[in-house]
Amino acid sequence: MPAALMMDRDAVAAFLDEAFPQIHHGGPGPVVESVGPMSATMRLPYHERHLRPGGTISGPAMMGLADVALYVAILGQIGPVALAVTTNLSFNFMRKPAPADLLAEARLLKLGRSLAVGEVLIRSQGQDDLVCHATGTYAIPPK
Template sequence: MTPVMSVEELSRFLDEEFPQIHAGGKAYFVESISPGEAVLRLKATEAHLRPGGTISGPSMMALADLAAYVVILAHIGPVALAVTTNLNINFLRKPAPGDLLCTCRLLKLGKRLAVVECGIAGEGDEDYAAHATATYSVPPR
């Protein structure tokens, strides 16, 4: 699968079509796009922490969902109305405060559905803090 959008094009698309992800300050960044894969960064702030000083589950879920959206758009083009139909996440360990990287891979890219898997880890960590799978509905082209 060859990407049809670059990091710059995707970042611009998100800024223009999905500005609410930057409410409270820009925290999500498209790090890389490659065949069948996207990597997003969450620059976690105090707002992303839960009691106990670890990054919250909702913050990791949002990162996985956004990474799924980005990897799909990277391969189909700027289709704003692609939507999540299912998101499943397993929290594996507590991530320390700091940036998280989410590597998201396309498992299936069909005409109507896309299925992805995402691994979330702290920067420099080899072990995942969370693993997610997502299914997206892709509108007819």
């Protein structure tokens, strides 16, 4: 059973704004929608800075969204640890995203003392089908 949340949605959003102010440069960045036990939901607002030729949301934009969604889920559990870092990410791009916001649902599968493992499901807003499935591992620094 996961421990009580160390940070709620507002605390995580404030921490991201303070520790990573560059996340919003050039247009809207990812938005923390919710933080729950071993989980988080993020939104990437549809914006031209996230598009690739052909007018679809780019793979790198989805990769960044998945990465930050896992990070937010971890922060909710362990608190404001800026140096928890990505050690592995794997992506399966499943279909072209619709021209809409992207929603990422992150779920931690394991949260240990030094590693966290999770998955992220990304959908276009208003769509049920996945556009991307990601798995990732984060290293958590010693206390």
